[in-house]
Amino acid sequence: MRGALLAAAGRTMGGSGGPLARTIRSKLTAALQPTHLEVRDDSPRHGGPPGAETHFGVLVVSGLFAGLPPLQRHRLVHEALREELAGPLHALQVTARTPEQWQSDPRVPPAPPCLGGSKRERRRG
Amino acid sequence: VVVFMKGSPAQPLCGFSNAVVQILRLHGVEDYRAHDVLQDPDLRQGIKDYSNWPTIPQVYLNGEFVGGCDILLQMHQNGDLVEELKKLGIRSALLDAEKDQEKK
Numbered sequence: 710m711r712g713a714l715l716a717a718a719g720r721t722m723g724g725s726g727g728p729l730a731r732t733i734r735s736k737l738t739a740a741l742q743p744t745h746l747e748v749r750d751d752s753p754r755h756g757g758p759p760g761a762e763t764h765f766g767v768l769v770v771s772g773l774f775a776g777l778p779p780l781q782r783h784r785l786v787h788e789a790l791r792e793e794l795a796g797p798l799h800a801l802q803v804t805a806r807t808p809e810q811w812q813s814d815p816r817v818p819p820a821p822p823c824l825g826g827s828k829r830e831r832r833r834g
Numbered sequence: 835v836v837v838f839m840k841g842s843p844a845q846p847l848c849g850f851s852n853a854v855v856q857i858l859r860l861h862g863v864e865d866y867r868a869h870d871v872l873q874d875p876d877l878r879q880g881i882k883d884y885s886n887w888p889t890i891p892q893v894y895l896n897g898e899f900v901g902g903c904d905i906l907l908q909m910h911q912n913g914d915l916v917e918e919l920k921k922l923g924i925r926s927a928l929l930d931a932e933k934d935q936e937k938k
Contacts, residue, residue, distance in 0.1 A: 755849075779901060779904075779905045779908055779909075780899075780900070780901050780905060783901065783902075783904065783905065784886075784887075787887070787888055791888075794888035794889070795888070798888075799889075800850065800889055801888070801889060802850070802903075802904055803904050804904065818904070818907060820849070821849030821850055821852060821853045821903070822849045823848070823849050824841070824846055824847050824848055824849050824851075824852055825847050825848075
């Protein structure tokens with residue numbers, strides 16, 4: 710079954726992803742015990758070479774989010790990935806829902822297109 | 835309204851930063867302080883330390899950190915952003931747009 714996150718990205722992800730994708734998956738699973746988890750590598754859309762693993766999107770569905778406002782939910786996700794965010798993980802799009810919310814709304818926003826970022830600044834000199 | 839972003843509202847240099855600019859624009863909010871973190875690496879790290887938030891863009895309303903692009907989008911979709919702007923004395927353009935719709 711194609712995940713909603715991947716469908717929003719408009720493509721299938723080959724295999725289980727690279728090493729960072731697997732780390733993200735296992736850390737989020739351990740920290741948040743999700744009932745549903747999707748990890749999407751958006752790096753190719755941001756000018757990185759294949760396998761760059763710098764920009765990710767995650768969809769986390771977990772009962773642990775119940776009663777928490779979006780900011781707190783996102784902070785939980787960031788906590789789990791603190792090391793990665795201090796290092797190679799450059800951008801992280803987060804969709805955090807409770808199982809009930811996921812049931813009633815399984816849509817996920819797509820990643821916004823890249824607009825060049827710091828690379829563009831440097832080229833302009 | 836204060837935004838820390840990559841690039842400027844006139845020329846965002848990142849899809850997530852652009853999303854924030856576009857959402858604010860939809861609400862008629864164009865006159866806000868925008869800081870381009872690409873111009874200043876100390877600012878780029880400093881603002882992440884300050885808010886304890888690892889990514890850019892960052893949106894502050896009335897000095898309080900609200901979130902990044904994902905959260906702003908959610909607030910826009912569920913009506914919270916209109917309410918938060920109202921608290922700041924800013925009337926969202928979307929309210930006027932709705933009023934026009936009703937008149938028709």
